[in-house]
Amino acid sequence: xxxxxxxxxxxxxxxxxxxxxxxARTFLINWALARAGGWRVLLRIEDLDSxxxxxxxxxxxxxxxxxxxxxxxxxPTCQSHDLDPYRDAMRVLAHRAMVYPCSLTRTEVERAxxxxxxxxxxxxxxxxxxxxIQPGTFADERTNWRFVVREGDVGFADTFLGPQTHxxxxxxxxxxxxxxxxxxxxQLAVVVDDHRQGVTxxxxxxxxxxxxxxxxxxxxxxxxxxxxxxxHLPLVVGPDGRRLAKRHGDTRxxxxxxxxxxxxxxxAMLARWSGIEPDETMTAHDFVQALDLSTMSHDxxxxxxxxxxxxxxxxx
Numbered sequence: 001x002x003x004x005x006x007x008x009x010x011x012x013x014x015x016x017x018x019x020x021x022x023x024a025r026t027f028l029i030n031w032a033l034a035r036a037g038g039w040r041v042l043l044r045i046e047d048l049d050s051x052x053x054x055x056x057x058x059x060x061x062x063x064x065x066x067x068x069x070x071x072x073x074x075x076p077t078c079q080s081h082d083l084d085p086y087r088d089a090m091r092v093l094a095h096r097a098m099v100y101p102c103s104l105t106r107t108e109v110e111r112a113x114x115x116x117x118x119x120x121x122x123x124x125x126x127x128x129x130x131x132x133i134q135p136g137t138f139a140d141e142r143t144n145w146r147f148v149v150r151e152g153d154v155g156f157a158d159t160f161l162g163p164q165t166h167x168x169x170x171x172x173x174x175x176x177x178x179x180x181x182x183x184x185x186x187q188l189a190v191v192v193d194d195h196r197q198g199v200t201x202x203x204x205x206x207x208x209x210x211x212x213x214x215x216x217x218x219x220x221x222x223x224x225x226x227x228x229x230x231x232h233l234p235l236v237v238g239p240d241g242r243r244l245a246k247r248h249g250d251t252r253x254x255x256x257x258x259x260x261x262x263x264x265x266x267x268a269m270l271a272r273w274s275g276i277e278p279d280e281t282m283t284a285h286d287f288v289q290a291l292d293l294s295t296m297s298h299d300x301x302x303x304x305x306x307x308x309x310x311x312x313x314x315x316x
Contacts, residue, residue, distance in 0.1 A: 006200070009041055026233055030203035045075075046079055099145045125146065149169045202230050236301045238304075259312065264281030
């Protein structure tokens with residue numbers, strides 16, 4: 001890989017809970033690609049989901065990343081510390097007639113639409129609920145604002161999964177970009193922050209492919225260039241095929257750490273899930289040298305009880 005210090009990536013945890021094995025694998029691969037390619041690494045705390053943010057979680061996540069051997073060149077920064085860049089973006093979108101206030105509740109939207117997608121917990125917003133829109137101003141911060149999604153596909157090249165085509169008009173329709181809590185949605189905040197922080201490389205889980213299509217629509221509506229390069233990685237899932245979560249038991253890194261599992265043991269497990277054949281322990285820096293995305297499966301990784309037993313076993 002050619003070293004290019006002009007490239008910037010970000011580790012962007014949400015402080016809604018502790019780092020678990022699935023998150024850690026994505027962050028480790030992201031960091032390894034950056035260190036191998038000479039990219040700068042930002043640590044950005046995405047703390048705008050205020051009802052779910054847990055006190056102290058951001059510090060614990062940063063400590064866990066450091067314990068695993070990851071570092072960063074800038075940060076941590078917190079999205080909640082300055083909302084003005086997001087307000088500026090909303091003013092641009094309102095002036096271009098690309099957003100509108102919407103007071104409809106989720107229940108009211110669901111009544112007018114088909115059932116929510118089972119895997120996304122999100123209801124497609126029917127186009128007939130969109131009011132007439134004229135260029136205007138962003139005034140009421142205490143209501144939801146939706147982005148106008150026109151029919152058509154959004155395509156982009158993913159460095160791992162290859163060419164991608166998604167249709168936000170068919171999956172979600174007009175989506176929320178500003179919430180009645182007086183804060184931007186995840187989709188808008190990510191777009192604004194990636195641009196203003198100069199992020200050129202976005203590495204994250206494949207569950208966010210549809211979000212990438214939405215974010216590209218926002219980037220293009222705001223005239224933000226250049227667009228980042230995207231790399232979407234397969235998820236770590238439980239035996240039921242669903243994304244790794246509390247329902248699959250306690251897979252938090254800090255739990256394994258508290259029980260005496262060394263960081264090198266966890267890195268070795270994450271390496272096994274990434275197409276690498278490690279020894280029983282491995283450092284993060286050794287992971288950088290060994291990682292080759294061309295040898296990594298595109299299939300989701302299944303975490304089972306045998307993985308948990310392997311982690312807890314004493315090396316050697």
